Amino acid sequence: MNNKEQESKCFYEKKVEKTKDSDIRGSLKLEASTSKPVTSAGEEISIYVVIRNPFAVPVRILSTETHIPVDINDQLAKKRYRKKIEKSRSELLEEIKNKSNLIGINKILQLNFIQCKFYLQDIFQSFISIEFFQIFGIFRYFKLESDERVAVAVSPEEEESVGSLRYLDVPVVNMNSSEGTVNAHLTNRIQLNINSSDLTVNLTTGDTEKNNLLKQGDNPSVNENENSVEVSEKSGIKLYPGDSLVKHFVLKTRIWLFFSPVSHTFQIQVRYRIDERDHIDTIPFSVDIRSPMRSSIVGAIIGSILGFIVSDNKNSIDFSSRSFWLSICRTIIFALIIIVAFARKSNVQQVVSVEDFWGGLFTGFLVGYSGDTFIKSILGAGNGESSGNK
Structure with a gap:
């Protein structure tokens, strides 16, 4: 094997060298960022990926995607899935309206009945979306939402276009002539219907070509290409030399009340085509997701009530007594003050760590069970620090 063949082989296998007569191809320039490096559970997480073309030739960006954990869902996929449901419902209602065998009161x-069924489905979906029911995995089987583990980033134009709705029906190509050509690409799929008795179709995948004799009734799955005259939608976005593109993910945690703080690294990969070959570049991006303060507050309220009820000096509880409810309110207020104080004083070593619902529950229980003793111990420790500094 001579030096020229070795260099060519090295390019195709490792993509680090090419022959001296060819341009050297490196990687795309990728940057990932977010407006909030530290975000709270229950809030939307927007991750922006800036893609720049450093080459001297155009690049076609095919897709930008990342794997997501099970406790995070893709809001854009959820939006697309909802549009699919709305479209199917509209088509069903339109089909009933156009039925000739239904007239008058029967059609109405x-x-x-169908519209009432849709309303009940929406009410049920809202009901099982309550945080409490997210604890039980069985309710996830009844939710009408996408459950994909791969999130796909979109540009602003793709987000509003029909072509970006992956859950909608695939484009359909009807070929009635005796001969035709479909230029194929390994990205988006289309459905080809053969309506002629004998039809020769030239399937082109970019790298290889083959002729297939297809007969009427065959329904092969082929792929669409930017040059396909049958499908108007183009695959990917073309970036000319020096151009840049911004794509974004919109993610959100499934729960917020019982969410535990986590730091997750997303491995974002960009698929693109250059020199008639498909390539993939990756970039890691880390996001810190913490439990929202409202989950600690809810835990503190519940914990303070439980601690107050089981404390030793509450042997007889009169729920109709005004003093009982005043004591409950007083305990809740103290618990909330402690939660806020611990959340704000991050540089001071705390008695307990309040990071999520369970930390708030434990702190509230201590306040409700110990009463003034716990409060005075906290204040006493603060006074001791102040006097020691003097």
């Missing part, structure tokens, strides 16, 4: 009753 069936339309009202």
